[in-house]
Amino acid sequence: MTAPDRTKGVNIARPLVYLGAAAAIGLGSLLLPSGGPNAAAPAPSATAPSTAPGAACSDVRESLRPEGPLPAPGAMPAGSTMAKIAARGRLIAGVDQGKYLVGYRNPITGQLEGSDIDIVRQIAAAIFGDPDRVQYVVLDIADRAGAVDRSQVDLVVNSFSVTCDRQRVVEFSTAYMAATARVLVPVNSGVREVLDLAGKRVCTSAGSTTERMLRALPAHLDVRTLPGIPDCMVELQHGRAAAVSSDDVLLAGLAAQDPQTHVVGRSLLLSYYAVGMRRDAPDLVRFVNGVLEKARADGSLAASDERWLGRLNPVPQPAPARYRD
Numbered sequence: 001m002t003a004p005d006r007t008k009g010v011n012i013a014r015p016l017v018y019l020g021a022a023a024a025i026g027l028g029s030l031l032l033p034s035g036g037p038n039a040a041a042p043a044p045s046a047t048a049p050s051t052a053p054g055a056a057c058s059d060v061r062e063s064l065r066p067e068g069p070l071p072a073p074g075a076m077p078a079g080s081t082m083a084k085i086a087a088r089g090r091l092i093a094g095v096d097q098g099k100y101l102v103g104y105r106n107p108i109t110g111q112l113e114g115s116d117i118d119i120v121r122q123i124a125a126a127i128f129g130d131p132d133r134v135q136y137v138v139l140d141i142a143d144r145a146g147a148v149d150r151s152q153v154d155l156v157v158n159s160f161s162v163t164c165d166r167q168r169v170v171e172f173s174t175a176y177m178a179a180t181a182r183v184l185v186p187v188n189s190g191v192r193e194v195l196d197l198a199g200k201r202v203c204t205s206a207g208s209t210t211e212r213m214l215r216a217l218p219a220h221l222d223v224r225t226l227p228g229i230p231d232c233m234v235e236l237q238h239g240r241a242a243a244v245s246s247d248d249v250l251l252a253g254l255a256a257q258d259p260q261t262h263v264v265g266r267s268l269l270l271s272y273y274a275v276g277m278r279r280d281a282p283d284l285v286r287f288v289n290g291v292l293e294k295a296r297a298d299g300s301l302a303a304s305d306e307r308w309l310g311r312l313n314p315v316p317q318p319a320p321a322r323y324r325d
Contacts, residue, residue, distance in 0.1 A: 057164035062324035063174045063274070064282055066290035073129030081284040082127055085154055091127060093120045094139040094147045094156035094276075098230040100253030101308045102159055112136055115249075116157045118304040119176060119275065119295075123155070126291045140227040142207030145169045148276050155288065159250060161209050161271035171279045173288045175272035175319035176301060179247035181210045182265050184236070184254055191243065193265045195219050200242035203232035210245050213269045229254070236261070247271060252312050272319055293321060 076082035085091055095116060096103040103116040121131035137153050144156045149169050159179070162172045183202065185191040194202075198219040204210045206225035214223045224241060226232050233254050235241040244254065251263045275288050295301035301318045309315055 057168065060162055060164050061167055062322045063172055063289055064285045065323040065325050066286050066293055067283075070126060070287070070290045070294065073126060076127060077283075080287075081154075081281045082287050085284075086127055090133050090135045091120070091124045092135045092137060092152075092154045093123075094137050094144060094153040094158055095120065096158045096228070097136075097138045098228050099159065099250050100257055102249055102253060103157075104253070115177070115304050115308040116159065116273075118308075119292075119301075120157050122295055122300070123157075123275075123288060123291050126287070126294075140207075141205040142227070144276060148278055151278065154277070154284070156276040159247060159273055160276045161247075162274050163209060166276070169279070170276040171282065171285050173275040173277070173285060174292055174321040174323070175274045176292055176295075177249070177273040177305065177316050178319050179249050179271050179273060179316065180267040181213060181245060181269035181271065182248050182251060182263050182267065184233075184244040184246075184251045184261050184263050185242065186236070187260055187262050189242070191264060194221075194243075194245075194268060197221055197243050201235075201240070202243045202245050203235050203241040204245045205229050205232070208246070209269060209271060210247070214245055217268075233258070248312065249309055249316060252309065256311060289321065289323075296321070 071077060071082075074086070076086045095112060097105045097112060099114065099116075101114055103112065103114045105111070106113050120134055120136075124134045125131040127133070137147065139147050139153075139156065139158055141158075144158055144160055145166055146169075147153045148156055156170075160166075160170075160172075161179070162175060166172075183191070183194055183197070185197075191197060194217065199222065201222040201224055202214055203224045203226060204214060205228055208225075211223065211225055214221055224232075224235070226235070229244065229246050229250055232241060232244040232246075236244050237258070244251065245268070248263060255261050255263055275292075277284050277288065292301070296318050305316050305318065
C-alpha cells in the first residue's frame, strides 16, 4: 500500500469536501468490502456489555507473556485459537475506516490503510504467511468491546485504549502505542487550552475514554457524543461544535485533511493502544504479544508509526512491553 501524499493541499471549500469524503467512505463500506471477498459488512451498532458493575475499577492489569518463539506461519499449534483461525482461512479483525492515517479507507484503491491496519496485517502474516488473509469488520467506538465479547471478531485493532473497566470484558495485548488526548479547533478560534472552551460544545466519540475525561473537567463543557470522530469533524465544520477532542494521533489526521484546523492545548489524558481479544483465548493473547515483540525488535512497528504518523512532533514511539507473568 502507498502512504498518503503529505504535500497535497485541501480545497478551501472544506465542508463540501469533507462531507463528500464522508459520503464516499459510507458508500465504500457498502460497495467496497474492506478485505476483498472475505470482508464483512460494517457491524451493526450495539450496546457494549456493561463494564461498571460493583466496586469501582482502578487497577489496570499487564498482559500475558509470549510462550517462546512464534510458531512458523501455517503451522499453528493443534487445538489452539490460532489453529481455529487458520482452519477458517481468514483472521476476522474489528477496525475503523474513518480515522485518517490510523485506520481509513483509501478512496482511490478502496483498501483499508493506516498504522492500526499494519498491525492487523502483521498478525495475519504470522498465522497464514499472507497479510491479506483478513476479513475486516468496521466498528464504532462503542461497539469494540461488545464485538469481542460476542465473538463477532477474533480481535480488535481500533485505537483501543486499555482501561480497567474494559479489562472486565476484554483481554488486551501489550500496548503498541501511547497517545494523549487534546483538542482540535479552527485556527482562527483563539482557543489555546481546553479551559478556553468553558460552556462551549466539544464533540467526541461515544463510549470513549475521552468522553468521560471531558465530562469530569472543571471547565463545564457542553459535551456532545457521536459514533465517530469524523462525525464530530462535520459538526465542527458546520459550526455546531466549537472543538473536537480525541487522541492526538487521530486529531493529526483530521488536521492534515483540513488545514483550517489545528491541535492545541496540553495533554488531557494519556492512553495506551492495544489489541483487544476474548478473555477465554489467552493463547491468542500470548501469540499476538509475540508478534508485537518481533515487530518491536525488527523495527517494523516503529517504521509503521513513522510512515503514517511522521507529521506528529514527536512521532509516537512503540510502547514497551509489560507482562504480569
